[in-house]
Amino acid sequence: xxxxxxxxxxxxVQEGRISILNCDYTNSMFDYFLWYKKYPAxxxxxxxxxxxxxxxxxxxxxTVFLNKSAKHLSLHIVPSQPGDSAVYFCAASxxxxxxxxxxxxxxxxxxxxx
Amino acid sequence: xxxxxxxxxxxxxxTGQSMTxxxxxxxxxxYMSWYRQDPGMGLRLIHYSVGAGITDQGEVPNGYNVSxxxxxxxxxxxxxxxxxxxxxxxxxxxxGLLLNxxxxxxGEGSRLTVL
Numbered sequence: 392x393x394x395x396x397x398x399x400x401x402x403x404v405q406e407g408r409i410s411i412l413n414c415d416y417t418n419s420m421f422d423y424f425l426w427y428k429k430y431p432a433x434x435x436x437x438x439x440x441x442x443x444x445x446x447x448x449x450x451x452x453x454t455v456f457l458n459k460s461a462k463h464l465s466l467h468i469v470p471s472q473p474g475d476s477a478v479y480f481c482a483a484s485x486x487x488x489x490x491x492x493x494x495x496x497x498x499x500x501x502x503x504x505x
Numbered sequence: 506x507x508x509x510x511x512x513x514x515x516x517x518x519x520t521g522q523s524m525t526x527x528x529x530x531x532x533x534x535x536y537m538s539w540y541r542q543d544p545g546m547g548l549r550l551i552h553y554s555v556g557a558g559i560t561d562q563g564e565v566p567n568g569y570n571v572s573x574x575x576x577x578x579x580x581x582x583x584x585x586x587x588x589x590x591x592x593x594x595x596x597x598x599x600x601g602l603l604l605n606x607x608x609x610x611x612g613e614g615s616r617l618t619v620l
Binding site: 395397400425427432433434435436437440480482492493494495496497498 | 540
């Protein structure tokens with residue numbers, strides 16, 4: 392059973408518009424959420440994160456929103472640029488007593504059209 | 506800065522062969538892990554380590570062995586390769602054992618094909 396769900400496999404947006412990537416989770420023990428970006432033939436790179444005690448975190452063009460009651464988070468990219476075209480993974484972390492494990496979603500392929 | 510280095514980048518094996526994927530990091534990170542990425546499956550945790558001499562299983566550990574004799578290295582061994590192990594493998598490390606204190610740094614990946 393997937394604990395981190397990215398139900399939309401792909402998203403296409405026009406350059407300059409907003410991209411909204413969604414992520415849902417089922418495990419209420421998750422206390423930290425991260426977004427990773429992956430280009431073809433490269434490893435994932437960290438993009439932005441949010442703690443469960445916050446509902447919003449912003450870093451330049453990227454903002455992550457967390458709705459704990461709905462177990463939902465979203466990544467907003469404004470404005471979208473062609474270089475943002477990549478696979479975006481949502482990940483969640485739960486403290487297990489001695490350390491943490493990251494659980495990833497399946498990823499969303501974002502295409503930004505010039 | 507080298508960061509996380511994985512070798513080899515590509516490998517083709519026959520069913521039943523064994524091999525080791527190497528992973529080394531030069532950031533003095535305590536936490537290291539191996540993930541596999543398969544189409545439609547995202548990234549799944551195979552094994553992880555919170556320090557030299559300490560390893561634990563992740564989500565999909567069957568068919569893989571790991572060891573952590575030094576802080577820098579975390580090799581992943583396939584004892585008897587199977588076609589189901591065809592995948593892209595990523596090694597990742599983190600400074601923090603509690604992953605809410607620091608993000609994972611990934612290597613570039615190793616693409617393995619088992620015939």
